[in-house]
Amino acid sequence: MSDNGVSDNDISRRRLLATAGATGAAGLVLGGAGGAGVYAAATGSGASPDAKALASVGSTAAPFHGEHQAGITTPLQARGHLVAFDLAPGAGRKEAAALLRRWSAAARTMMAGEPFGDTDSGVALDAGPSSLTVTFGFGRTFFARTGLNSRRPAALDPLPDFSSDHLDARRSNGDLWVQIGADDALVAFHALRTIQREAGDAARVRWQMNGFNRSPGATAQPMTARNLMGQIDGTGNPKPSDADFDQRIFVPADGGAEGPEWMAGGSYAVVRRIRMLLDDWEKLARGEQEKVIGRKKSDGAPLTGGSETTELDLDKTGPDGKLVIPSNAHARISAPEQNGGAAMLRRPFSYHDGIGADGTPDAGLLFICWQADPLRGFVPVQRKLDRGDALSPFIRHEASGLFAVPGGARDGEYVGQRLLES
Numbered sequence: 207m208s209d210n211g212v213s214d215n216d217i218s219r220r221r222l223l224a225t226a227g228a229t230g231a232a233g234l235v236l237g238g239a240g241g242a243g244v245y246a247a248a249t250g251s252g253a254s255p256d257a258k259a260l261a262s263v264g265s266t267a268a269p270f271h272g273e274h275q276a277g278i279t280t281p282l283q284a285r286g287h288l289v290a291f292d293l294a295p296g297a298g299r300k301e302a303a304a305l306l307r308r309w310s311a312a313a314r315t316m317m318a319g320e321p322f323g324d325t326d327s328g329v330a331l332d333a334g335p336s337s338l339t340v341t342f343g344f345g346r347t348f349f350a351r352t353g354l355n356s357r358r359p360a361a362l363d364p365l366p367d368f369s370s371d372h373l374d375a376r377r378s379n380g381d382l383w384v385q386i387g388a389d390d391a392l393v394a395f396h397a398l399r400t401i402q403r404e405a406g407d408a409a410r411v412r413w414q415m416n417g418f419n420r421s422p423g424a425t426a427q428p429m430t431a432r433n434l435m436g437q438i439d440g441t442g443n444p445k446p447s448d449a450d451f452d453q454r455i456f457v458p459a460d461g462g463a464e465g466p467e468w469m470a471g472g473s474y475a476v477v478r479r480i481r482m483l484l485d486d487w488e489k490l491a492r493g494e495q496e497k498v499i500g501r502k503k504s505d506g507a508p509l510t511g512g513s514e515t516t517e518l519d520l521d522k523t524g525p526d527g528k529l530v531i532p533s534n535a536h537a538r539i540s541a542p543e544q545n546g547g548a549a550m551l552r553r554p555f556s557y558h559d560g561i562g563a564d565g566t567p568d569a570g571l572l573f574i575c576w577q578a579d580p581l582r583g584f585v586p587v588q589r590k591l592d593r594g595d596a597l598s599p600f601i602r603h604e605a606s607g608l609f610a611v612p613g614g615a616r617d618g619e620y621v622g623q624r625l626l627e628s
């Protein structure tokens with residue numbers, strides 16, 4: 207065992223992943239020619255390579271260690287669980303540090319496709335890593351509970367109220383936040399249960415939400431996700447290849463103006479549970495729905511023409527002299543050029559929590575966006591949307607959270623160690 211409670215087997219498995227992860231890929235495929243055999247050997251499970259021959263979905267792993275936590279630039283997974291915890295009465299900095307150490311060991315092991323500890327439930331046995339990511343964040347209230355108020359980032363100041371908010375405080379915020387994503391439902395559930403079990407007496411679940419995205423391989427070629435309104439959603443996202451991507455999404459290595467230093471390589475997550483009023487939305491004709499967004503439903507192309515990746519022509523008018531992309535179209539109002547350059551990386555999950563007694567679906571978007579500073583990302587854009595977005599009559603913001611997500615753990619470190627132990 208290492209001093210982080212990780213077995214030597216975990217470590218050799220981790221080294222293998224780290225070495226292969228040096229390719230720079232967001233996800234790492236261990237399957238393919240010989241790959242599954244490598245996976246079986248590395249697990250030391252005793253299973254024959256054939257028994258461990260995983261389909262590509264199961265054999266893809268995201269690295270636990272790195273400059274940034276996994277689950278931010280990782281491709282969207284098919285399943286997601288969001289869970290917020292409050293520290294238990296009497297638990298402070300020492301208990302929080304021990305908790306983050308346990309959670310990190312669990313995340314590292316499960317992301318490598320391994321069972322965690324002697325009491326592992328076995329729910330994820332037979333599956334590989336399945337692109338599992340477990341991402342940890344701190345809410346504003348965490349800092350008072352742990353006596354760390356002096357190290358609380360200004361970026362965690364409460365979000366402003368928005369006129370269209372219908373927020374449920376019991377399903378909002380929290381001392382700690384964990385985002386779990388995986389391409390297999392059992393792997394994702396296993397991670398959720400393990401994280402809850404490892405919370406022990408130190409923290410209690412405050413709220414929990416479940417989401418999903420399209421399964422990998424369901425479309426003829428990888429494409430931008432669709433949401434439950436049927437729109438292609440994610441086109442305008444900043445791309446890791448953009449020159450200013452890191453600057454927009456991550457706190458700089460020295461902490462920079464966004465600071466503090468313990469947040470180097472970290473990011474701020476804004477989480478909103480946004481219900482879609484689907485009965486109303488589905489009454490609109492397709493052309494009307496497209497005007498609400500400013501893009502076509504079929505392929506996500508701007509109404510001003512071209513393909514999904516063509517820039518919006520915000521000045522173009524039609525034969526009637528009216529703007530082709532209406533002045534209140536969602537894609538117009540949220541565009542960075544309309545918001546002083548404000549940009550965020552949207553990485554949502556859809557959700558469906560059943561059908562109410564009145565027959566309306568409780569469904570929508572677990573909207574999660576990532577930025578180096580929420581005051582230069584989410585806040586200005588949501589302020590503008592709040593004032594006149596054509597989408598507003600069809601959605602309702604029901605819960606909200608803002609979390610500081612520290613940088614990735616270095617080898618031998620646990621997530622948040624630089625905050626909790628220095």
Ligand SMILES: C=CC1=C(C)c2cc3[nH]c(cc4nc(cc5[nH]c(cc1n2)c(C)c5CCC(=O)O)C(CCC(=O)O)=C4C)c(C)c3C=C
Nearest residue numbers: 437438439440441442480499537540541542571587588601
């Ligand atoms: C405050 C930020 C945003 C919220 C809240 C939000 C909710 C929301 N959006 C859609 C659907 C689409 N959004 C699209 C683009 C888009 N949305 C935001 C921000 C918020 N959306 C931004 C910054 C952008 C990109 C603008 C740009 O770069 O031009 C689109 C168009 C396709 C795309 O670019 O992704 C759709 C569709 C829903 C359904 C929703 C709440 C449920």
Ligand SMILES: [Fe+2]
Nearest residue numbers: 536537540552
């Ligand atoms: Fe949007």
